[in-house]
Amino acid sequence: GESVGLHLPTLSVQEGDNSIINCAYSNSASDYFIWYKQESGKGPQFIIDIRSNMDKRQGQRVTVLLNKTVKHLSLQIAATQPGDSAVYFCAENNAGGTSYGKLTFGQGTILTVHP
């Protein structure tokens, strides 16, 4: 029979372009957010995180933007390279920084970079 699985959003870009990957989170009490990159056959790799008292954080070639009003998170990748091709996951946590809280993962976005 036909298998049913998650239908992941996809984003295709040309090498050198900037990429923007979006994520809508569900819990208005979430106060910590993470972006992960997962390549085929590997585990999720930490990219960048942001706490809810910030609305922007920059890393090397990556920027995370947080809009708490509309519960939206985005990951911007500058000068995208073929090696950036992967599945990108956002994750949220509402532990308040003082106790354990589960990471809730989004479904993921497939980024394909064409040379």
Added chain:
Amino acid sequence: DAGVIQSPRHEVTEMGQEVTLRCKPISGHNSLFWYRQTMMRGLELLIYFNNNVPIDDSGMPEDRFSAKMPNASFSTLKIQPSEPRDSAVYFCASSPTGIGNQPQHFGDGTRLSIL
């Protein structure tokens, strides 16, 4: 620096057999997480340990699944008896303290196929 180490990387076995997955967290991390990833359900938390003690096992599917952490550098996830629907990629992750505003670092997973 060594990351989270999982073994085996691949496991193929017949239904009814016992399966044991192993994890060595990052040295100095005192929190350990077991996840399962499938196309149908994405990434799901199975169990969380802090200082070798199980804190949250609400994600463990049923009694066929059990997890132990006998010391700070080793954990196992056991399935007995295994069933075809247990086929998935199982990830182990660790974090320094387990509080909610720290990233979890993942191993490269065990791809489990139950025939």
